[in-house]
Amino acid sequence: MEEQLRKSDTLNVIGQLAAGIAHEIRNPMTALKGFIQLLEDSFKEEHSMYFSVITTELNRIDSIINEFLILAKPQAVMFVEKDVAKIMQETVDLLSAQAVLHNVQFNMVLGNEIPSIYCEPNQLKKVFINIIKNAIEVMPTGGIITIIMKETDDHKVHISIRDEGSGIPDEKLKRLGEPFYTTKERGTGLGLMVTYKIVEEHEGNIQVESELGVGTTFNIYLPLKKGNK
Ligand code: ADP
Ligand code: MG
Numbered sequence: 001m002e003e004q005l006r007k008s009d010t011l012n013v014i015g016q017l018a019a020g021i022a023h024e025i026r027n028p029m030t031a032l033k034g035f036i037q038l039l040e041d042s043f044k045e046e047h048s049m050y051f052s053v054i055t056t057e058l059n060r061i062d063s064i065i066n067e068f069l070i071l072a073k074p075q076a077v078m079f080v081e082k083d084v085a086k087i088m089q090e091t092v093d094l095l096s097a098q099a100v101l102h103n104v105q106f107n108m109v110l111g112n113e114i115p116s117i118y119c120e121p122n123q124l125k126k127v128f129i130n131i132i133k134n135a136i137e138v139m140p141t142g143g144i145i146t147i148i149m150k151e152t153d154d155h156k157v158h159i160s161i162r163d164e165g166s167g168i169p170d171e172k173l174k175r176l177g178e179p180f181y182t183t184k185e186r187g188t189g190l191g192l193m194v195t196y197k198i199v200e201e202h203e204g205n206i207q208v209e210s211e212l213g214v215g216t217t218f219n220i221y222l223p224l225k226k227g228n229k
Helices: 002-043 048-072 084-101 121-137 191-201
Strands: 080-082 104-110 117-119 143-151 156-162 205-211 215-223
Touching: 002 048, 048 191, 080 084, 080 121, 084 104, 084 117, 084 121, 084 143, 084 156, 117 121, 117 215, 121 143, 121 156, 121 191, 121 215, 191 205
Parallel strands: 104 143
Antiparallel strands: 080 117, 143 156, 156 215, 205 215
16 A cells, blocks of 8 residues: 555656646657658658668657656546447457567456446556556567456456466566566567556555566456545
């Protein structure tokens, strides 16, 4: 619990900082992209390598800014009643091309009649995307991602997303969700931070179980009804 509180304080400070910085970076980025596009038209032939590096790096900056803008969003997001299984199905459809490319298959076990939950569907989709993307990335030679959804006895929806990847050592488990914590060469280390933040805004929580060489399971618990605040 203490760990959870500490994380959320850090996130609030970062969120406020991010609001300013992300917006400030966006405008010069747009200008840069425009002018590089113009340069590319004239110099693509001689320097195609340079342009491909520039484009990759600009896209990387873009994705970092986008993650931060999610954190920076004002707290008053629109919550609606929505079928969470449907949101998951849409997410899996969205990622199916990437999954096929990595030889990854989905095994979906959706409990029947999961009641709707109050949520911000696009934010929740972001949560699922971030976790599933990590699952795909951790299985370089392919594997199965098992997604199970069921209603718990204490009126929550339990969504578990399990991969067959390398697993996470115990001492690293507590670093998940820390800004910029990544073990990937091209990672941003922002995906899980955003994920934790969104789940927290839904008054839910996440528990991670992992076994080295076997795989990792992300358990997300979301309340069926948002508490009156
Ligand atoms: P990124 O994917 O950019 O590295 P994330 O915040 O999404 O950033 O994840 C942070 C780190 O958590 C990853 O670099 C990886 O070390 C670890 N991680 C996340 N999901 C998994 C998983 N399913 N299996 C193993 N490690 C994971
Ligand atoms: Mg990630």
